Every structure is written in C-alpha cells, then in structure tokens.
Amino acid sequence: MLLLVLVGLAAVLLVNTLRLPNHQLGPVPAAPAVAVVPDSATAHLAGALRIATVSRSHYAETDTVPFDQFQAYLQRTFPLVHQRLKRQTVNHYGLLYEWPGTDPALKPLLLLAHQDVVPVLPGTESQWTRPPFAGQQAGGYLYGRGALDDKLNVLGQLEAVEALLRAGLRPRRTVLLAFGHDEETLGLRGATALAALLKTQHPQLELVLDEGGLVKADGVAGLTQPVALVGVSEKGYLSLELAATGPGGHPARAHERGPGGRRRG
Structure with a gap:
C-alpha cells in the first residue's frame, strides 16, 4: 500500500509538472532612453545616507525624528x-505608493525596500574610514549606512x-x-502592517521583488564567473551571545567586510 501511495504521488507530481505553463518572458524591446541629470541620483542617495534612520x-528606544526628516527629504x-x-x-x-497602470485588469507589481539601518556598535566609531552617516564620496564609491542595505533601493x-x-x-x-521602517528589527510595525494593508487593497499580485542579494565574482570555491545570489524566502532567527576578536563583517560573509566595523545579523 505504501508503495502504491508513493507511485501515485510521483505520478501526480509528474503530471502537474508537465501541465505547468512556461512563464519565461520572450525578448523585451528596450525602453526609450530617459533623460537623467548627471550624478543627481548619487547626490540624492548621499543626502539620504546623512539621515540616521x-x-x-x-521600539521605544528608536529615535523617530530622523524618520520624519527622511519622509520630508x-x-x-x-x-x-x-x-x-x-x-x-x-x-x-x-510608506505605500501606488502608481496606477493603464490596464486595471492586470495584477499589480510590488517593489519592496526599507528605510531603516542598523546602529553603529558603540566604541567602533574610530574603526570607520568614513563616517557612517556622512554620505561621503571617494574613489568612485559612496560610503554610509544604507548605501547598500537598503536606502539604495x-x-x-x-x-x-x-x-x-x-x-x-x-x-x-x-x-x-x-x-x-523597521526591517532590521523584524518589521512588525512596517512590513507586517504594510502586508495587511496590501491584502485588503491588492489581494493578488503579479510579482513581488525585494532587495535581493549580491553578484559574486569570487570568495566561493569553484566559482569561475559572476553569479547572482537569488533569495526566495526570509529565514528565522536565533539569538546568541558570541565574543570574537578580529575584523568585523556580515554574519554570512564575515571575511568580506570592508571599512566600517561590524554588523549585527
């Protein structure tokens, strides 16, 4: 009986797989060029990095004044x-923005990002080669908390x-x-509340895109060309107390951290 159940399950999965339509998009024509003021985007991001959100x-310990300043900015x-x-x-x-499309029959596209950043670990300020909230440009780079995670998006x-x-x-x-505005601390007031609002106003979406991962060119054994890291879900969390001596870094790739100290995972 168990063998029959397994064979039946395999048959159902095979049939459903073969029936699944192909959602791969065909060639998409290039969009017309859009005039952009040179370096304006970089300047705008630099200004946002100077607001310590x-x-x-x-949450009671969060200084909400910078978030008011960020919205005004x-x-x-x-x-x-x-x-x-x-x-x-x-x-x-x-924040939830809605840009109505010309065809209301199409399901909406949802793009996600977050305004908040993690704190600078007290006592590590001197380890930063650039101030964390100065939004400084140097050598073709833009430095500051949120430059990648996630004011960039x-x-x-x-x-x-x-x-x-x-x-x-x-x-x-x-x-x-x-x-x-609180993604770095589980998103209970931000993402959770936004999801509830979206459920009532737009219960069906065509696509959801979040901040994503990195494009890796080295640091992984056997990697011979750039590979995009695609995230498909959020992980849970485990609280631990660890003590270590050495350069700081992201919990998943500690050895890759550049100037600026450690980040909490």
Missing part, C-alpha cells in the same frame, strides 16, 4: 512622485519612477512601492 530592537527630492502617486502610511512611517525605485513621470510615461500594470 536607525531602528532599535526595542523624499517629498522634496521626488516632487512628481508625491504629486501623482497615491501615498499611504502605516504606523506613521511605513528606496532611492533607486523613487528615482526611476520620478524620471519616468518626468518623461510622461505610464505603466500598463499598476506599480506599488512599499517601504518599511
């Missing part, structure tokens, strides 16, 4: 976005939409932008 494990920096897109807030700081998405609006373009599919 640090989230704390205990976004409104000044991206005026067309705030004039033409519907903007909603959850728990005051979580907040500003990048808004920069793209602002440029498209300026060019008079409008998407066929509705585009949603959701920016939480």
